[in-house]
Amino acid sequence: MVRQDETPEGSARLELVDGVSLLHPEDAVFDAMLSGWERQQRGRRLEPDTIKERHRIVRRFAVFSGEYPWRWTAAHMDEWSTSLIAEHGRAKSTIRSYQGAVRQFCDFVTSPHYAWAEECEVRFGTHPVQVCHEWNTAVHLEDYEGDPDRRPMTREEVQALLDYADDRVEAAVRLGRKGALTAYRDATVFKTIYGWGLRCREVSRLDVTDFYRNPKAPELGGFGNMHVRYGKASRGSGPRRRTVASVMPWAVESLEDYLVNIRPRFRHHAGHRAVWLTERGGRLQPREIEERFAAYRDALGMDRELVPHCLRHSYVTHLIEDGVDPKFVQEQVGHRFASTTAIYTGVSTDFTNTMMRRALERAFAAEEETK
Structure with a gap:
């Protein structure tokens, strides 16, 4: 028996009162799951807007599937992803964000620490499973997934x-x-x-x-x-x-x-x-x-x-063209990784040719020294 003081925030034991008959048990349990997930995320000090957006996505998935979380399957995720791409034209990053929210919710309700699977088994004779897997969700393979036509301004x-x-x-x-x-x-x-x-x-x-x-x-x-x-x-x-x-x-x-x-x-x-x-x-x-x-x-x-963001791209590109240290530029624009700053850079042909000329001159000079 788990003592009350050992029960984590967001668990079924804290969200549902034992022995109380629910008028609409499916809706009540689903709402309690979301309430518990909210408490669990607040305990991790996530931003309220982030929590609200994740809840909105999970509810949208539930409406699309027409099922409650304990009856979701991987096939539901396949169908939803196809709809997001074919019918709504969502960007890769958006789809990955939606799938990520559902994945995290499933992680929460399937975790034995929160006892939601056990609660669903008792009430509905089945339990939630993880429906997001590597083979049916988008993977972040590229550093930049925005519009390829987006570029720095000259x-x-x-x-x-x-x-x-x-x-x-x-x-x-x-x-x-x-x-x-x-x-x-x-x-x-x-x-x-x-x-x-x-x-x-x-x-x-x-x-x-x-x-x-x-x-x-x-x-x-x-x-x-x-x-x-x-x-x-x-x-x-x-x-x-x-x-x-x-x-x-x-x-x-x-x-x-x-x-x-x-x-x-x-x-x-x-x-x-x-x-x-x-x-x-x-x-x-x-x-x-x-x-x-x-x-x-x-x-x-x-x-x-x-768009206005292209001026930011231009700032990065033009500083790099002017010979400013890339590490300094990275700190200026607040990028955690140098690869992100590199994505913003679209140096001009003149700059590229100048760098190429310098590299060739160094190579020719090195050859001369070895003769």
Whole structure:
């Protein structure tokens, strides 16, 4: 007999009361399983949004299969995966995420530590099994599974985008139109994404207190370093923080000018910490950044595959082209692995040819020395 104080959080013994007859036992047990799984995940200190999303996926799988977890089979997973690919066109990474949620739920309800299999055997004469296996789920074989058309922007494209953004400001001011402030803000947002290699969410969540001096770069004043507090999270964990050193003085000048001369003109700026404010006094959201980028991109006739994240790719590529140490670039953009940074890099033909020429010259010099 397992004592109460030895029963782990999320177990059937804690979620279901012994001797109580359930009005709708199948639904009640399934809900109790999800409740127990939530407790177990909270005990592992996973983020609430992660837990909520996993529960949503498990319920979707249950609806698709038309069965309760103790009657799920590997065939149900096969059919669901086929539907996700053929009918819904889900990306590989999305499918793998869905399958991963179901796999973890099955791990939980089949574990003897939580006694759900035993409970189901008593109530329904059967028990849950693991339905996700190597042969019927997607495997993470590639470092990058995003859109293959996604690429860094060339220096010329970056310059054209930033010039166009500046032109929108001048046009609004010249014509006396409402929107000059937001146009100036958006132009500075794009310069900041490129100048520090940020993601949309990272730039959106910047506060006015996220900049400070770097003793190694006194000429940059209070903008020598940027504190990114909402970096991309690892699965189930909170946002990762990092410090990004400022390496593009022109971007620092642009950001400082915005904070000193433009941001104070926005309504409610004094009571708000956000760097990027809306005309109503709220924080600029990633979706709004993406929409403005798309409008400028389309006006310039650029590839529709280009998105704000491509500016981050460009930051990595252009620093590498300029001879910056790849390890430094990796730390700047917050990549845990050098292979991820390599994926972002799309060096130009000129850079490749220069590197090839240097390699050939070294090889020829070595041959000469051996003669």
